[in-house]
Amino acid sequence: MQERLKELQTEALEKISTAADLKELNDIRVSYLGKKGPITEVLKGMGKLSAEERPKMGALANEVRDSIAAGIEQKQKHHEEAAVKQKLAAEKIDVTLPGRPVKTGNHHPLTRIIEEIEDLFIGMGYTVAEGPEVEKDYYNFEALNLPKGHPARDMQDSFYITEEILLRTHTSPVQARTMEKHEGKGPVKIICPGKVYRRDNDDATHSHQFMQIEGLVVDENIRMTDLKGTLEVFAKKMFGDDREIRLRPSFFPFTEPSVEMDISCKICGGKGCSVCKGTGWIEILGAGMVHPNVLEMAGFDSKKYTGFAFGMGPERIAMLKYGVDDIRHFYTNDVRFLKQFSIHE
Amino acid sequence: MFVSYKWLQEYVDLSGVTPVELAEKITKSGIEVEGVEVLNEGIKGVVVGHVLEREQHPNADKLNKCLVDTGAGEPVQIICGASNVDKGQKVAVATVGAVLPGNFKIKRAKLRGEESSGMICSLQELGFDSKLVAKEYSEGIYVFPEDVEVGQNAIEQLNRDDQVLELGLTPNRSDCLSMLGVAYEVAAILGREVRLPEPQVETSSEEASDYIDVQAEAKEDNPLYVAKVIKNVKVGPSPVWMQARLMAAGIRPHNNVVDVTNYILLEYGQPLHAFDYDRLGSKEILIRRAKDGEVIVTLDDAKRELTSDHLLITNGSEPIALAGVMGGANSEVQSDTKNVLIESAYFKGATVRKASKDHGLRSEASSRFEKGVDPNRVRDAAERAAQLLAEYAGGEVLEGSVEADSLKVEPAVISVTLEKINRVLGTALSMKEVKEIFARLQFETSADHHEITVTVPTRRGDITIEEDLIEEVGRLYGYGNLDSTLPVGASAPGHLTDYQNKRRLVRRYLEGAGLYQAVTYSLTNEAKATQYALEEREPVQLAMPMSEDRSLLRLSLVPQLLEVLKYNSARQNDSLAVYETGAVFLSNSKGELPEEREHLAGAVTGLWEIHPWQGEKKPVDFYVVKGILEGLFDNLGISGKIAYRQSEKDGMHPGRTAEILLSGNSVGFVGQVHPTVEKELDLKETYVFELSLKAILEAEVAPLQYEAIPRFPSITRDIALVVDKAAAAGELEAIIKEAGGKLLKDVHVFDLYEGERMEPGKKSIAFSLKYFDPERTLTDEDVAKAHDQVLDAVKEKAGAVLRG
Incomplete structure (x- = not known):
């Protein structure tokens, strides 16, 4: 009997080791461990054994069963793992194929420039002021110290709708309107972006419609050094810490003193090249101390208050910053152009 | 203003300052020098010659054979084509080895068989602008006056050994439209004297x-x-x-x-x-x-x-x-x-x-x-x-x-305090320094410790107020010498307004949804100005337009966006989505400013879903664009107030256009562009929308408040309703929502069937209804009660029958 059990064990373990798949293993399980299996059959003869031998034989039988069950389990696990492996191998994909494109668009480059400037100045305590694109002659010119017949009106030939109404030629009327709203009380600290219009034929460097962004600070004790410091912060943020700035005297009817700001040319590092026309400097913006007439007309006491203002063209900044060579690109909206401004350095 | 460096030297001593250095100094202190032209650049070996003999070239009617004394060695033979060359003239001769502008080198040559050792020059050949050459020499060579010595450098005799500074004058500095004015400016910059001409006439x-x-x-x-x-x-x-x-x-x-x-x-x-x-x-x-x-x-x-x-x-x-x-x-x-x-x-x-x-x-x-x-x-x-x-x-x-x-000339007399000068400039100048600056400008001054009084010469008519004096001090002190500071004093935190913030959100959302931001022109032509307008109003017209195409202000952004699609489509980009935010202009009564409303518009054409190697290509349809808008309204918290109404609009597909209502007021539209327009623009199926941005951004939104996450399960019931083909899903949904009461949390369409298994003229719309009570677990009875109300309502109000 003992021998028979051992025999069965050896026989079963051998079958298990050669079982090719899970089904075969299951068949082995049923045939050896089932109720009608050979071990059960052998144990039926237990009655003939002595009382001492019976538990021994029982224990041996259990041992044989366990060893077969363990063998099956081990083999089964092996087969399962192999099956998973095989399945995974079959599922292999080409990871170098392109991914599914996510549809995205992006900011227009001018919006990108304007928002960057807005955020910089918001960080310095400015708010963003906006105003109408169709303006009264008064706000566009007169309130800015450009009375009718002023020769400087030549500088900005305009689109008039009636004698008193025109498309604004700069965003400065927003400054005049904002100051007026403050009713003679400072501080005023605003940045004004928007579209402006001038009678120009569209070509590589001119556009009848373009953007402007201006800043204005009016308070007691605003100094020209404050203007210089503010513009330096701006220039370094927009064009890089290594750029130098210079202020050059200039003329605008609404500021006195007036300056233009140049930054050192990035292309040649100040030595002079075609981009900077050999000067080593590139003109970026106009600025100055708010003209007392402008303050007075907006209801500020020019003896008590001073202020500075600056204005620039986002197109020009984008052209310099990104090397765009034709202003018309900004208004043609060629997607091959627009797409390039999705990257953020 | 073009300023000759040599001429300027007559009035100011320029020794030790090259033209380029002078240009930089002038630019830094007030007047932009836009360029410095070297008049004799690239010219070498041109001398004054004397035409000793001239005769007709034996082999050419239009050429002259000249014998010219150039002051060095034997006279040379030069062939000259100018009709005005003649015996006895003093002329400019480019000798053999000379170089003329454009790196034109003069070599010994044979012209129609005759030896020519040099060239007799016209002024144009010496680099003069032909517009500036006196009429008598414009068609031929230049002839010197008789007293000029042979062999001299012709360029020097012509005063071309000079450099010209081009001043870009701002309108206030018309004083520098004269050599004397420039002399005063340069003298002030260099701290030197001005020498004025002293005319003495017998x-x-x-x-x-x-x-x-x-x-x-x-x-x-x-x-x-x-x-x-x-x-x-x-x-x-x-x-x-x-x-x-x-x-x-x-x-x-x-x-x-x-x-x-x-x-x-x-x-x-x-x-x-x-x-x-x-x-x-x-x-x-x-x-x-x-x-x-x-x-x-x-x-x-x-x-x-x-x-x-x-x-x-x-x-x-x-x-x-x-x-x-x-x-x-x-x-x-x-x-x-x-x-x-x-x-x-x-x-x-x-x-x-x-x-x-x-x-x-x-x-x-x-x-x-x-x-x-x-x-x-x-x-x-x-x-x-x-x-x-x-x-x-x-x-x-x-x-x-x-x-x-009858002219009364009174020079302006202006006083300014030292304190004000320093306060505006942010400097700490002494009165002595300020006086020195005005002395350099040759302005008369009188001053005590606090205040300086300046008598402004009449040549500087631009100086009329204190600030003008401050500018003179500032620019001659040098803006480069100013410190850099930031404004001090009371300040409030900077911020965007709610409107500005939300507009940025709208842009970012649409870009995330796949649309590129476009910026187009506000001025357009008559046809496009009013097309697709949300409100019919007279367009604003320019008094003197530069062209028909830019003569009126737009009432809608859509026409320009369609132009953008057309432009790109013609350049192999026929699947594209763009949007724009910008003002439209509605005229008011004469003399008043027009009303400006900020609008948002979008245009989508061609394929929407494209995944080439998986073979997926799906063109844009109405529901793609509507879905984008629904997401936008969700973001803005106004979905609950939005409704869509089937409508018709010029230029739009009559069956695929919806008016968009916000709290019952029309704020825009969405739909397919009319196929005839698509054909005109050579576009694939194209969908557009336009909204009053102002209306949707200014709509009132309840403050954001956390809602408890459900602790109890919800129960979902699906129903398929058979209705007339013309019935609108949106209306059914509204009926269901109303009838479902408080327990009905969500309704959405999950299936639409219009196939052959339906009775003619009918369709089936399937809705999924979610019931939920935040306080307890719902029983079947609770749901059955609400659900029956829904079924009754759709039957009664829309004649809908449950599909068997």
Whole structure:
């Protein structure tokens, strides 16, 4: 009997080791461990054994069963793992194929420039002021110290709708309107972006419609050094810490003193090249101390208050910053152009 | 203004300062120098030659064979094609080995069989602008005056060994429209003296007042008129140096009389006019406004009709010049002119501006009058002209001048405190430093410790207020020397308004959804201005448009966006989505500003889903674009207030367009562009939307409040309803929502069937309904009650039958 059990064990373990798949293993399980299996059959003869031998034989039988069950389990696990492996191998994909494109668009480059400037100045305590694109002659010119017949009106030939109404030629009327709203009380600290219009034929460097962004600070004790410091912060943020700035005297009817700001040319590092026309400097913006007439007309006491203002063209900044060579690109909206401004350095 | 470096040296010592260094200094202190031109750049080996012999070239009709003495060795043979070359002339010869502009090297050559050792040059060949070459030399070679020595450097003899600074003058600095003005500026920058010309004229015994009488009727337009009479001039070429200076400044030489007037214009900034005294037709000059309809024939032989806005110089009755703009043909100086009347006057800027604008005549003279000449130079300029005419035209200057003078010239006297100067500039200058700066400018000052009083010379008419003085101090102190500070004092945190914040959100959302931001023009043509407008209103029209295509302000953004799609589609990008935010303009009653409303529009064309290697290609449809908008409204928290209504609109597909309502008010539309429009623009199926951005951003939104995450399960019931084909899902949904009561948390369409298994004229719409109670677990009975109400309502209100 003992021998028979051992025999069965050896026989079963051998079958298990050669079982090719899970089904075969299951068949082995049923045939050896089932109720009608050979071990059960052998144990039926237990009655003939002595009382001492019976538990021994029982224990041996259990041992044989366990060893077969363990063998099956081990083999089964092996087969399962192999099956998973095989399945995974079959599922292999080409990871170098392109991914599914996510549809995205992006900011227009001018919006990108304007928002960057807005955020910089918001960080310095400015708010963003906006105003109408169709303006009264008064706000566009007169309130800015450009009375009718002023020769400087030549500088900005305009689109008039009636004698008193025109498309604004700069965003400065927003400054005049904002100051007026403050009713003679400072501080005023605003940045004004928007579209402006001038009678120009569209070509590589001119556009009848373009953007402007201006800043204005009016308070007691605003100094020209404050203007210089503010513009330096701006220039370094927009064009890089290594750029130098210079202020050059200039003329605008609404500021006195007036300056233009140049930054050192990035292309040649100040030595002079075609981009900077050999000067080593590139003109970026106009600025100055708010003209007392402008303050007075907006209801500020020019003896008590001073202020500075600056204005620039986002197109020009984008052209310099990104090397765009034709202003018309900004208004043609060629997607091959627009797409390039999705990257953020 | 073009400034000759050599000429400038006459008035200011420029030693130790190169033209380029000078340009940089001028730029830094106030006037932008836009360029420095080296006049003799790339020229070498050009000398004065003497044409000893000239004969016809044996083999060529149009060529001359010349024997030329160049002052070095034997005379050489040069073949010359100019028709004006002749024996005895002194000419500019580019010798063998010479280099001319454009790196043109002169070599020994054979021309039609004849040896040629060099080239006789025209001025153009020496780098002169052909527009500036005097008429007599414009078609041939240049001929030197006889007294020029053979063998000299021809470029030096022509005064071309010079550099020209191009000043970009701002309108306030018209004082630098003269060499003297530039001299004062440069002297102030360098801290050196100004040397003024001191005209000294020997006059004849005759008095000018015996020859002419001057009366100004229009005193306001012409407060000062100075006439000088110069007799017995010989009209001929002016000296070479004068011609060279005129050309360097961009003025073409004519004859000595005209050249002298132009020379004074450049030197003093005072425009002069020379009349042929004998052609005046009277011994009288009367300055008056023109009569309406009066006519003058100007120097350019144009007949010009005048109005009472224009100022005339007359001989008492007939016009002889349009004041400050152009002389009359009747009194023009000609080659046989003997006696000359020189006019030096102060004309009011606005009057000259009006005339030059009305007649389209802008000249060096009119632009100087417009900006205002220095009243204190009017007489000096006349004297200087008389002197030069005596020297270079052999004229006899009559004693005195004849004037009409009602001009009161009071120099501006302005005081400013040291404290104010330092407060505005942010500097700590001492009074001594400030005084020094004004001394450099040659402004008279008087000062105590606190305040400085400045008498501004009349040449600097731009300085009228304290701030102007502060600017002079600042720019000569040097803006580069200013500190950099930031404003101090009370400040509030910077921020965007809610509207501005939300507009940024809208942009970012749409870009995330796949749309590119476009920026297009506000001005458009008549057809596009009103197309797709949300509200019918007259478009705003320009008074004087530059073109038809940019003559009106738009009422809708869609037409320009369609143009963007068309442009890209024609360039192999026929699947594209763009959006724009921008103002539209609605006219109000005359004299009022139009209403500007910010709109948001989008346009989507071609394929929407594209995944090439997985074979997926899905064109855009109505529901793609509507889905984008629904997401936008969700983001803005206004979905609950939005409704869509089937509608029709010009230019849109009649069956695929919806009006968008916000709280029942129309705020925009979405739909397919009408197929005929798509065809016109050569676009694939295209969908557009436009919304009043203002309306959707300003809609009231409840403050964001956390809602508890459900602790109890919800129960979902699906129903399929059979309805008429024309029935709108949105209406059914509304009925379901209303009937479902509080427990009904969510309803959405999950299936639509319109196939052949349906009865004709019917369709089936399936809704999924989610019931939920935040307080407890719902029982079947609870749900059944609410659900039955829903089924009753859809049956009753929409005739919907549950699909079996």
